[in-house]
Amino acid sequence: MTVPLKTRILVADDHPIVLDGLRRVLDAQPDLAVVAEARDGAEAVERAAGEEVDLAILDVSMPRMTGLQAAREILRRRPGMRVLMLSMHENEEYLFDALAAGAAGYVLKTSVDRDLVEACRAVMRGEPFLYPSAVRAIVRDHLDRARRGEAVRTDPLTPREQEVVKLIAEAHSNDEIAELLVISKKTVERHRANILEKLGMHDRVQLTRYAIRRGLVEP
Numbered sequence: 001m002t003v004p005l006k007t008r009i010l011v012a013d014d015h016p017i018v019l020d021g022l023r024r025v026l027d028a029q030p031d032l033a034v035v036a037e038a039r040d041g042a043e044a045v046e047r048a049a050g051e052e053v054d055l056a057i058l059d060v061s062m063p064r065m066t067g068l069q070a071a072r073e074i075l076r077r078r079p080g081m082r083v084l085m086l087s088m089h090e091n092e093e094y095l096f097d098a099l100a101a102g103a104a105g106y107v108l109k110t111s112v113d114r115d116l117v118e119a120c121r122a123v124m125r126g127e128p129f130l131y132p133s134a135v136r137a138i139v140r141d142h143l144d145r146a147r148r149g150e151a152v153r154t155d156p157l158t159p160r161e162q163e164v165v166k167l168i169a170e171a172h173s174n175d176e177i178a179e180l181l182v183i184s185k186k187t188v189e190r191h192r193a194n195i196l197e198k199l200g201m202h203d204r205v206q207l208t209r210y211a212i213r214r215g216l217v218e219p
Contacts, residue, residue, distance in 0.1 A: 003124045008052055010036040012044035012067065013059040013086070022057065022086075022112070029117055041065030042180070048074045048081065055120060058103075060087040060094055061218050064180065066166060068094075068101045068215075072159055075102040082123045086112070090131070094215055105129030156198045162216060164191045168204055169211035 011022045011034055019037055026032045036051045038044035042064040048056050056074055058067035065073075071083045084105045085098040098106050104123035107115050108131045119129035157165065160181075167177045174192070178185045201207055211217045 004054055005031065007032050007120060007124050008035045008054045009033060009120070010038065010044065010047055010051065010053045010056045012038035012041065012047075012056065012062065012070065014039050014062045015059075018059070018109070022116070025112060025116055026120070032117065032120055039063075041067055041070035044070045045073045045077070049077050053081065055082045055084065055124060057084045057086055057107075057116075057120075060085055060089065060098070061215060063170065064167070065163065066216055068097050068103075069159065069163055069166070071098070071101040071103050084119055084123055084129070086116075089215065095130070097215075107131060157195060161191055161195050161198075162214075164188065165195055165207055165211050165214075166216040168192065169208040169217045 009026055009032060011019060011026070013019050013022065016039075019039075023034045023037070026034050036047045036053055038047050040063040041058070044056065044058055044062075044067075045065065047053070056071070058070050060067045062070070067085055067087075071085065074081060075083060083101075083103045084107060085094075085101075085103045086107050086109060087094055087098075088109050090108060095106055105119045105128055107119045107129070111131060115129075115131060122129040163181060164177060167180060172180065174185050174188045177188045181188070195207070196202060199207075199210060201210065208217070
């Protein structure tokens with residue numbers, strides 16, 4: 001991928017103050033420009049599909065669709081796009097989920113002023129960017145466990161089931177979930193039953209706690 005003279009960026013975060021701060025940091029650079037904004041993951045997918053965008057910067061935790069879910073969908077629709085995840089969480093599970101979703105980098109919100117511009121330029125050159133302090137140790141630990149043949153933790157739910165869990169946790173009804181995901185109500189009910197069986201759970205309260213632990217919704 002040839003690096004454009006000016007990288008066109010989509011930023012997605014559900015906090016207006018954060019969006020404004022990201023825009024100011026990025027637009028101050030001669031080779032970067034914010035051309036689109038989104039307030040949740042679903043809107044980010046729509047904007048990425050409909051705008052001339054080279055790079056999407058997505059907050060991990062957003063309403064309707066998380067940044068991780070949005071990243072998977074954006075890259076499914078536009079495989080050549082670059083995606084950076086932005087998060088408050090210095091968390092191994094979020095990090096590896098981001099990489100599994102296809103993100104080229106992971107930037108901590110606490111280090112935006114220092115790392116974000118560098119991260120944008122790195123991923124546009126085709127290089128991964130990971131926050132420096134903890135990641136080397138995390139990756140070494142991950143590889144060591146893999147070499148020893150230890151099981152690497154994976155989520156038992158499919159990406160679609162994770163979308164359903166998120167919407168259940170956000171108190172959407174089956175009818176609303178069906179409309180948001182453009183599927184039938186019966187399909188939603190089948191997903192819900194499969195999810196409960198896979199997780200060994202019985203009600204929405206337990207699913208909500210699971211969604212919070214997995215970072216699908218904010219507590």
